[in-house]
Amino acid sequence: MLVFQDAAAQRHDTGPHHPERAARLDAVADALASLDLAPRTLAGTRWSDPQETIAFISTLHEVGYIERFRWACLEGRPYLDVVDCAIGPASFDAAVAAAACALAAADAVMIGPGSSAFSAMRPPGHHAEADRAMGFCFFNNVALAAQRLIAAHAQARVAIVDFDVHHGNGTQHLFENRGDVLYISTHQHPATLYPGTGYEWERGRRGTPGEGRTLNIPLPPGSGHAEAIDAFDRLVLPALAAYRPQTILVSAGFDAEARDPLAGLRWTPTTYEAVAQRLADAAVKLAAGRIVTVLEGGYDTHALREGLARYLGAIRSRLND
Numbered sequence: 180m181l182v183f184q185d186a187a188a189q190r191h192d193t194g195p196h197h198p199e200r201a202a203r204l205d206a207v208a209d210a211l212a213s214l215d216l217a218p219r220t221l222a223g224t225r226w227s228d229p230q231e232t233i234a235f236i237s238t239l240h241e242v243g244y245i246e247r248f249r250w251a252c253l254e255g256r257p258y259l260d261v262v263d264c265a266i267g268p269a270s271f272d273a274a275v276a277a278a279a280c281a282l283a284a285a286d287a288v289m290i291g292p293g294s295s296a297f298s299a300m301r302p303p304g305h306h307a308e309a310d311r312a313m314g315f316c317f318f319n320n321v322a323l324a325a326q327r328l329i330a331a332h333a334q335a336r337v338a339i340v341d342f343d344v345h346h347g348n349g350t351q352h353l354f355e356n357r358g359d360v361l362y363i364s365t366h367q368h369p370a371t372l373y374p375g376t377g378y379e380w381e382r383g384r385r386g387t388p389g390e391g392r393t394l395n396i397p398l399p400p401g402s403g404h405a406e407a408i409d410a411f412d413r414l415v416l417p418a419l420a421a422y423r424p425q426t427i428l429v430s431a432g433f434d435a436e437a438r439d440p441l442a443g444l445r446w447t448p449t450t451y452e453a454v455a456q457r458l459a460d461a462a463v464k465l466a467a468g469r470i471v472t473v474l475e476g477g478y479d480t481h482a483l484r485e486g487l488a489r490y491l492g493a494i495r496s497r498l499n500d
C-alpha cells in the first residue's frame with residue numbers, strides 16, 4: 180500500500196475553532212504509524228510540479244474558480260465562497276497538494292495488480308463543485324483521481340464509493356451526465372444533514388449516459404453498524420458487481436462514527452473494518468485489486484485514528500499489499 184502525503188496539508192490554517200483542522204493530521208499519522216505505513220511525498224511524480232497539478236485540476240474545475248481561490252489566499256481573505264470554507268494564506272497550495280496526492284495515488288495503482296494507494300491529505304474534496312467551494316472542500320480530489328484513471332490510463336469504467344457521513348454533492352454533480360463513473364454514496368439522510376442532497380431519487384441525469392450511474396443510499400439518523408453493513412451487502416456490492424469497475428476509488432470519511440460531533444450516525448471502528456473488507460474483496464474480484472482511497476471528513480480525532488487504522492489494516496490484509 181502506497182500512502183501519499185505532502186507537508187502543505189499542515190499549513191491550511193482554518194482558524195482556532197474549525198472542525199477541519201490541522202490536528203486531524205496527527206490522528207492520521209498515529210493510524211499510519213500503528214500499521215507501520217510511512218507516507219511518501221510527491222517527489223519523483225509529475226505532481227510534484229504544482230503547475231502540472233493545476234493544469235489537471237482545470238479539466239474538472241473552472242479556471243475562473245481556481246484563480247478566484249488563488250487570489251483569495253493572496254489577499255488574505257478569511258474564507259472562500261461560504262464561511263465554512265475558511266482559508267489562510269497557504270490554503271491554495273494545500274488544496275493543490277491534496278489534489279496532487281490523489282492523482283499520485285491514482286497513478287500508483289496502475290503499476291501492477293493488487294495495488295492499493297491512500298491519499299492522506301486535507302482539505303477534503305467531495306463537496307467541491309466545478310465552480311465553487313463548499314463544506315470545507317475546495318478541489319474535488321477523488322473526482323480528479325477518477326478523471327486521471329480515465330484520461331491517462333484508458334479506463335472506461337471507474338467507481339467511486341463515498342462512505343463519508345455527508346453526501347458528496349460535488350462528486351455527484353461532476354459526473355452525473357457521464358457513464359464512465361459510477362458514484363455510490365452512503366450518508367446520513369439529507370433531510371437531517373448538510374448538504375441536503377443525496378436522495379434516493381437522484382440517480383444521474385436523465386437522458387444522458389449518467390442515468391442510473393448514481394446510487395444514493397441515505398441512512399436514518401441514529402442508525403449504526405448493522406444498517407451500514409446491510410446497505411453495503413444489499414445495495415453497494417451488487418451495484419459494483421453489475422458495473423464491473425476497472426478501479427474502485429473510495430471517498431473515506433470517518434464522520435459517520437458515533438463520536439463525531441458533526442453528524443448523527445453510530446458507526447464504530449469495526450464498521451470501517453467491515454466496509455474495507457467488502458471493498459477490498461470487490462476490488463480483487465472486479466478490478467484486479469486496484470483500490471484508491473482518498474481521505475474526506477472525520478472530526479473526532481479518536482474516531483478518525485481508530486476508524487482509519489481499522490480501514491487501512493483491513494484493505495492491506497485482504498489485498499496482501
Ligand SMILES: [Zn+2]
Pocket residue numbers: 343344345432434475476477
Ligand atoms: Zn463529512
